[in-house]
Amino acid sequence: MSPDLPHRQQHEHDHQAVPSDPALRVKALESLLVEKGLVDRAALDALVDAYEHKIGPRNGARVVARAWSDPAYKQRLLTNADAAIAEMGYGGFQGEHVVVVENSTKVHNLVVCTLCSCYPWPVLGLPPVWYKSAPYRSRAVLDPRGVLREFGLELPEDVEVRVWDSTAEVRYLVLPERPAGTEGMNEEALAALVTRDAMVGVGKVSLSKVVSAA
Amino acid sequence: MNSVHDMGGMHGMGPIVEERNEPVFHDEWEGRIFAMNLAMGAWRKWNIDASRHAREMIPPAEYLRMTYYERWVSGLVELIVKSGLATRDEIESATPAAGSAKAVPAANPNQALARIATGLPAKRNVDVPARFKVGQRVRTHNMHPVGHTRLPRYARGRSGTINRDHGVFVFPDTNAHFLGERPQHVYSVCFAGRELWGAQAREKDSVYVDLWDDYLEPA
Numbered sequence: 465m466s467p468d469l470p471h472r473q474q475h476e477h478d479h480q481a482v483p484s485d486p487a488l489r490v491k492a493l494e495s496l497l498v499e500k501g502l503v504d505r506a507a508l509d510a511l512v513d514a515y516e517h518k519i520g521p522r523n524g525a526r527v528v529a530r531a532w533s534d535p536a537y538k539q540r541l542l543t544n545a546d547a548a549i550a551e552m553g554y555g556g557f558q559g560e561h562v563v564v565v566e567n568s569t570k571v572h573n574l575v576v577c578t579l580c581s582c583y584p585w586p587v588l589g590l591p592p593v594w595y596k597s598a599p600y601r602s603r604a605v606l607d608p609r610g611v612l613r614e615f616g617l618e619l620p621e622d623v624e625v626r627v628w629d630s631t632a633e634v635r636y637l638v639l640p641e642r643p644a645g646t647e648g649m650n651e652e653a654l655a656a657l658v659t660r661d662a663m664v665g666v667g668k669v670s671l672s673k674v675v676s677a678a
Numbered sequence: 679m680n681s682v683h684d685m686g687g688m689h690g691m692g693p694i695v696e697e698r699n700e701p702v703f704h705d706e707w708e709g710r711i712f713a714m715n716l717a718m719g720a721w722r723k724w725n726i727d728a729s730r731h732a733r734e735m736i737p738p739a740e741y742l743r744m745t746y747y748e749r750w751v752s753g754l755v756e757l758i759v760k761s762g763l764a765t766r767d768e769i770e771s772a773t774p775a776a777g778s779a780k781a782v783p784a785a786n787p788n789q790a791l792a793r794i795a796t797g798l799p800a801k802r803n804v805d806v807p808a809r810f811k812v813g814q815r816v817r818t819h820n821m822h823p824v825g826h827t828r829l830p831r832y833a834r835g836r837s838g839t840i841n842r843d844h845g846v847f848v849f850p851d852t853n854a855h856f857l858g859e860r861p862q863h864v865y866s867v868c869f870a871g872r873e874l875w876g877a878q879a880r881e882k883d884s885v886y887v888d889l890w891d892d893y894l895e896p897a
Contacts, residue, residue: 486748490707492772493755494714500774501781502763503717510787511713514794516702557716557794561801561844563866578686578830580730581746586797590712592700596746598691605686605832605885606875614694624882625871629686631828632864632888633726633800634844 520589523554524637525658527587528669529651531564532642542566545637549587559586559635565628566639567665572623573638574612574665576604577630584635588660595664605629615666638665645671679824680831682738687832687875708747715754720785720793723761726800727854731826732756800848802861808891809863814840815897816867818889826854829893833885837897838869841886849890862891 497503527549531538541548545562549555562584565573577583578601583591594600604611608625612618619625628636640662646654661667685691703709715729724732732753734741741749758764768775785793810816820835821827828850842865849860867889871879 487707490711496772504784507785507787507790508713512709556797560797560799594696599694602685602688602691627885629887
């Protein structure tokens, strides 16, 4: 991985190769749709704001922290995730039908969408570029252990890896293992430890956050 | 359709690049086209399956060259033109045709936010019998439709076990082409890694794929 390469640099070639500047094309499309009465600019602003500032992986982290702290909640989350997530006030677009899969010392779950970019928006927000990109989509099903190694996660031989390919309208959220040494922590402190990567299954939650910080 | 969007199992796509502190949108236009896709869906001229199909119809070389949201620009333009909400001339000129009707009213901010909070469930509360039971062995059809499908190539003609029954859902293969929802059971089907990839997969590892009744036969 070359994690410090900015997105714009990675895609510089792509941007040069497309016939017209997407920024101009999108601006023109927006003004046409506004003029035809098909979209309301303020509604677009509100949607962008919602996904930039309100709907993101902190939601999922709170769900995970509560599951770690409250065994009855965890049970509800694993048996009926939609209702349990709704209890926390989350739900909606691209999270209408959620299944939560639990990591343990014996099982490691990893989520991918090989066909497009399906991802549980209400609890994780919009997916990062790597999740939507060809390298991850192509190899997560074929070589999950190799993919995890690229994220700095080496799994013991005896751990069973389960890859979940989101081919339908069911969205998957990984319930990571609660790290040792967090016994006395409250939900808020626990939530601060939970990373997006751990909830996709490409990382683990660690007290020091050294494993795949993101 | 057997195009490059169906990339599970391919080699040669390069290393996974994880960006630290990645912003939700990398440029303003990404947020605008994302929001326009959501907002335009409210006119109900297409559905989520049709919008996925519009993006997978992008020719393979272009699909791979484009960034993610460039595909969303291309897909949305195709949907708008095909559904008649605007013409290609209007889009190219960014000007409504003289005398064209103005749609009213577009969703306001509260309506747009309410729509994403409610979501668009694909589950259907209809009494359709399940053709398979949890624990049953099944085989996927070896099928290669030219239209939309959610049965990835790597899982065609393979045997697996029904892991769970998710309930009754809209069928994308017909819905994407406006041929009806044909609601049916969707199952999580567990495939042994070795069934899909041979000896190079670890014995214990597996891939779970969500599949519709119409993709499956008893094994």
